[in-house]
Amino acid sequence: MRLASxxxxxxxxxxxxxxxxxxxxxxxxxxxxxxxxxxxVGGFMGLGGRDVEVRWADLKSIxxxxxxxxxxxxxxxxxxxxxxxxxxxxxxxxxxAPEKK
Numbered sequence: 709m710r711l712a713s714x715x716x717x718x719x720x721x722x723x724x725x726x727x728x729x730x731x732x733x734x735x736x737x738x739x740x741x742x743x744x745x746x747x748x749v750g751g752f753m754g755l756g757g758r759d760v761e762v763r764w765a766d767l768k769s770i771x772x773x774x775x776x777x778x779x780x781x782x783x784x785x786x787x788x789x790x791x792x793x794x795x796x797x798x799x800x801x802x803x804x805a806p807e808k809k
Contacts (some may be wrong), residue, residue: 712742720747720762720776720785728782732759745776749786760788 712734720729729747737743744763751757762785768777778785 715745715776718776720778722781723768723777723779725777726782728778728780728785729757729760731776735761746791747785749782759791760785761791762788 715731715734718731719727720731722728729749731745732748733746734742735744735746742764744761745767746759747762748757748759762778766778766780768779769775
């Protein structure tokens with residue numbers, strides 16, 4: 709088992725090991741299992757980035773919660789639809805929205 713809190717803030721890297729984003733949140737399905745992660749891409753020093761959803765199954769390797777690799781380039785990640793929760797709790801790409809506090 710792995711704590712979801714260890715994934716938040718983890719760098720997302722392309723197959724060559726270049727950082728292309730950072731995990732901002734973890735989305736659960738209706739049974740409580742991890743469905744996908746929200747990755748912030750395109751920003752600089754925490755500003756100007758936008759969030760995209762990456763399915764849990766698309767994560768290729770996780771190194772002690774500090775490194776996540778995906779089989780896509782920075783350009784492919786940036787071209788994904790922007791993730792935004794809507795009032796019904798679903799998202800633009802179909803995952804479950806995080807619980808509101």
